[in-house]
Amino acid sequence: MLELAILGFLYDAPLHGYELRKRITALTGHVRPVAESTLYPAIKRLEKAGFLMRATEPGAVAAPRHVLTLTDDGRSELRRRLAEPDERDITDENRWFTVLAFLRHLEDPAAQAAVLRRRLAFLQEPTSFFYDGDRPLRAEEPDDPFRRGVLTIARATSRAELGWLRDTLEALGG
Amino acid sequence: MLELAILGFLYDAPLHGYELRKRITALTGHVRPVAESTLYPAIKRLEKAGFLMRATEPGAVAAPRHVLTLTDDGRSELRRRLAEPDERDITDENRWFTVLAFLRHLEDPAAQAAVLRRRLAFLQEPTSFFYDGDRPLRAEEPDDPFRRGVLTIARATSRAELGWLRDTLEALGG
DNA sequence: CGACAATACCTCGATGCCGATGTATTGCGT
DNA sequence: ACGCAATACATCGGCATCGAGGTATTGTCG
Numbered sequence: 001m002l003e004l005a006i007l008g009f010l011y012d013a014p015l016h017g018y019e020l021r022k023r024i025t026a027l028t029g030h031v032r033p034v035a036e037s038t039l040y041p042a043i044k045r046l047e048k049a050g051f052l053m054r055a056t057e058p059g060a061v062a063a064p065r066h067v068l069t070l071t072d073d074g075r076s077e078l079r080r081r082l083a084e085p086d087e088r089d090i091t092d093e094n095r096w097f098t099v100l101a102f103l104r105h106l107e108d109p110a111a112q113a114a115v116l117r118r119r120l121a122f123l124q125e126p127t128s129f130f131y132d133g134d135r136p137l138r139a140e141e142p143d144d145p146f147r148r149g150v151l152t153i154a155r156a157t158s159r160a161e162l163g164w165l166r167d168t169l170e171a172l173g174g
Numbered sequence: 175m176l177e178l179a180i181l182g183f184l185y186d187a188p189l190h191g192y193e194l195r196k197r198i199t200a201l202t203g204h205v206r207p208v209a210e211s212t213l214y215p216a217i218k219r220l221e222k223a224g225f226l227m228r229a230t231e232p233g234a235v236a237a238p239r240h241v242l243t244l245t246d247d248g249r250s251e252l253r254r255r256l257a258e259p260d261e262r263d264i265t266d267e268n269r270w271f272t273v274l275a276f277l278r279h280l281e282d283p284a285a286q287a288a289v290l291r292r293r294l295a296f297l298q299e300p301t302s303f304f305y306d307g308d309r310p311l312r313a314e315e316p317d318d319p320f321r322r323g324v325l326t327i328a329r330a331t332s333r334a335e336l337g338w339l340r341d342t343l344e345a346l347g348g
Numbered sequence: 349c350g351a352c353a354a355t356a357c358c359t360c361g362a363t364g365c366c367g368a369t370g371t372a373t374t375g376c377g378t
Numbered sequence: 379a380c381g382c383a384a385t386a387c388a389t390c391g392g393c394a395t396c397g398a399g400g401t402a403t404t405g406t407c408g
């Protein structure tokens with residue numbers, strides 16, 4: 001998820017680590033903060049894998065910056081990760097939102113639609129959070145208000161997303 | 175999150191690891207599957223910390239089971255974790271749902287309400303996923319449909335949850 | 349009778365993430 | 379003159395998680 005965000009932001013323009021961190025924090029930081037000690041090693045991994053290059057520039061305000069630029073390999077790696085997200089990226093909302101944030105970088109509308117259809121299929125699977133034996137409980141059933149809340153919120157999210165998915169798939173010509 | 179789920183399920187009744195795994199999978203597995211190799215070490219950690227005890231029973235169907243029972247320390251540990259969730263448990267929906275799933279185990283309605291109020295405060299902070307410089311973008315603004323989707327879905331979720339939070343806080347006498 | 353799924357538990361190595369800590373510079377407030 | 383915040387990058391130990399693999403038993407299907 002973090003690596004996807006790094007590749008995604010750099011796809012638009014070269015950035016240095018500190019700026020990258022600010023953007024990632026704006027994107028997902030309110031939900032899951034990104035520690036510096038997670039970001040810098042991630043950058044190193046991507047550099048080692050040949051997905052990005054760094055160039056040292058004098059710092060505009062303070063210490064020198066390492067400006068990061070995606071390589072061609074990095075650009076195709078991003079497209080690959082967007083086109084073939086793993087199952088977790090589809091099911092976990094945090095990861096899914098990161099995929100969506102950069103899905104526009106996949107140029108082919110059919111490829112974009114294919115990714116959305118995977119999410120659609122996931123949302124259409126009948127699943128609940130709570131069960132009475134094997135029977136999934138509906139939002140009205142749990143006897144405590146907190147579990148009712150979970151189901152109520154999940155249902156509202158699901159409805160909103162299904163509506164958006166259908167509209168967007170139609171617009172993409174799917 | 176995993177440890178919270180283990181403590182939460184065992185609060186109701188002693189279970190063996192395999193059954194625990196099925197319940198946790200039903201609760202959060204569609205979003206984030208739990209590997210066995212994560213669950214069993216987690217059980218060991220909690221046992222070592224004195225939060226649960228295990229008793230070996232002949233297996234009903236196959237291999238012998240280790241039936242897990244919460245100790246008094248384990249029961250108060252669960253209540254402590256529910257009453258004082260860390261910031262991540264409040265902001266990350268996956269973790270938050272796990273807190274909600276077991277919040278009924280906190281007997282004091284005022285303590286339950288205090289936790290809900292932390293979530294309310296978080297949802298009321300103005301945050302966006304996308305920015306134009308420092309200005310947060312509204313759901314209609316992004317030029318690509320995927321980022322619009324993120325904002326649309328997040329807004330729907332937020333509205334549903336705020337409504338439920340206000341109703342529930344009122345019902346709790348807050 | 350043999351294969352296989354389900355039950356039930358476990359270990360190991362790799363990896364990614366986190367908190368704490370360190371280094372160095374610039375600029376602002378007092 | 380001094381401290382502090384912000385900029386900018388980095389390392390380190392510890393830990394949770396994962397995938398792959400292992401062990402053993404019972405029941406079911408062909």
